[in-house]
Amino acid sequence: MKEHVYAGIDVGGTFVKIGLVTKDGEVLSKTQIPSQIDQPAKNMLKRAAQTIHDLLKAQKNCKLKGVGIGTAGAVNVDEGILYEAPNMPDWKNEPFGEILSDLLGVPVVLDNDANVAAWGEYAYGAGRGSKYMLMVTLGTGVGGGLVLDGKPFRGAIDAGGEFGHVKLDFNGWVCACGCKGCVEAYVGTRGILRQVREGLKKYPDSLLSKVNPENIMPVDVSMAANEGDALAIEVLRQTGEYLGYSLANVVNLLNIQRVVVGGGVAKAGDWILKPAFDAMKADSMRVPGEIVDLLPAELGNSAGLVGAAWLSAFRSGDL
Ligand SMILES: [Zn+2]
Structure with missing residues (x-):
């Protein structure tokens, strides 16, 4: 057959x-x-x-x-x-x-x-075994995809799941979508690079000061963090905290079990994912916060x- x-x-x-x-x-x-x-x-x-x-x-x-x-x-x-x-x-x-x-x-x-x-990721990757999952893709933009009760969730007109535009700060940085304070404005590539530029005032001797500011990429920040650079470590920790704080909104609203984080920026690994996990747990309500997990994507x-x-x-x- x-x-x-x-x-x-x-x-x-x-x-x-x-x-x-x-x-x-x-x-x-x-x-x-x-x-x-x-x-x-x-x-x-x-x-x-x-x-x-x-x-x-x-x-x-x-x-x-x-x-x-x-x-x-x-x-x-x-x-x-x-x-x-x-x-x-x-x-x-x-x-x-x-x-x-x-x-x-x-x-x-x-x-x-x-x-x-x-x-x-839900069916064959890091989401296996969960029924309520959010996938976050970190890159130039910040993408999202939701599985609720084992089914793809898209909302009324297939426009839902836009985790990148969950609001983080009422008066915050302007996002590519035109609104203020979206999580993408902080943890998308442009947001990370803005944090680097602002941080260089405090850490003028950072390894990142040697990279042309026009060409700097998130991978440069990860590499500098791996070499122990204080600014790079601080930027990635702060990025992870922004991410985790925003994820707590989703945890409280939807009681998801699993967050899967993929995309190029997620290659920074625990420099971002550990503070994201900790902030998500700390800022979620106790009951849904206890069961939620955060894992790196597996399928590339x-x-x-x-x-x-x-x-x-x-x-x-x-x-
Ligand atoms: Zn936005």
């Missing part, structure tokens, strides 16, 4: 990652193709469908049951439409789901990239692909 497999597709501004995944989360094969965002979206979907055909042909005894797509941008999950994405400006109101379903003859489900990464940049495939299996009732 043929084994059922799901294709996961992770659409980014430069590459589209594509893989075949079993319902147990095993990646049978994967590859990537260029996104070619200057071409119509339909061309990318045709090349993706052909790639899935090729991957299936190379596997013996596999039957494609469904496809999940994660993409940057705002989406309509039920209709499978990508409304728009800042890093793919020519693609607007693209019916990804319908086009790909016509090409492959199986159900296709679409979701945004932060969500599919969360579903991947495969999370979106396997999460998209998991969503397809979940939707088909195969789990």
Whole structure:
């Protein structure tokens, strides 16, 4: 008998990652193709469908049951439409789901990239065993994805889960979204670098004073912390505290069991995660605060692909 497999597709501004995944989360094969965002979206979907055909042909005894797509941008999950994405400006109101379903003859489900990464970690990564989970992705932006009662949670019009825009300070730093005091304004890349710039006044001899302030990246801060630099350690500790304090809002509101932290900035590891854990515990109410845990993400940049495939299996009732 043929084994059922799901294709996961992770659409980014430069590459589209594509893989075949079993319902147990095993990646049978994967590859990537260029996104070619200057071409119509339909061309990318045709090349993706052909790639899935090729991957299936190379596997013996596999039957494609469904496809999940994660993409940057705002989406309509039920209709499978990508409304728009800042890093793919020519693609607007693209019916990804319908086009790909016509090409492959199986159900296709679409979701945004932060969500599919969360579903991947929930099903096959650091979220395993929890039913109430928040995934936080730390990078230039701060993404979020929520699983409640074992199900993906997106809110009324698929716009929920935006942990990056939970409010931290009524009169705080201005966020990329235009509002004041969002957690992203403090723990996103720009926020970390702002903390470094302000901290250099107090620590003029920091290793970070030797890096060109135009080119400084969070990885420079992690490396300096690893060398014992007081400013770098202080900035990462403060970043972790901001994160943990913001997480306490989610713990108190939703009684989540598990927080999974991924994204490039999370590579700073315990320099951020330990103070985040401690602040989250200290600032949550006692009962929900006692059970909540915080773990680093496990799946790296495969999370979106396997999460998209998991969503397809979940939707088909195969789990
Ligand atoms: Zn914001």
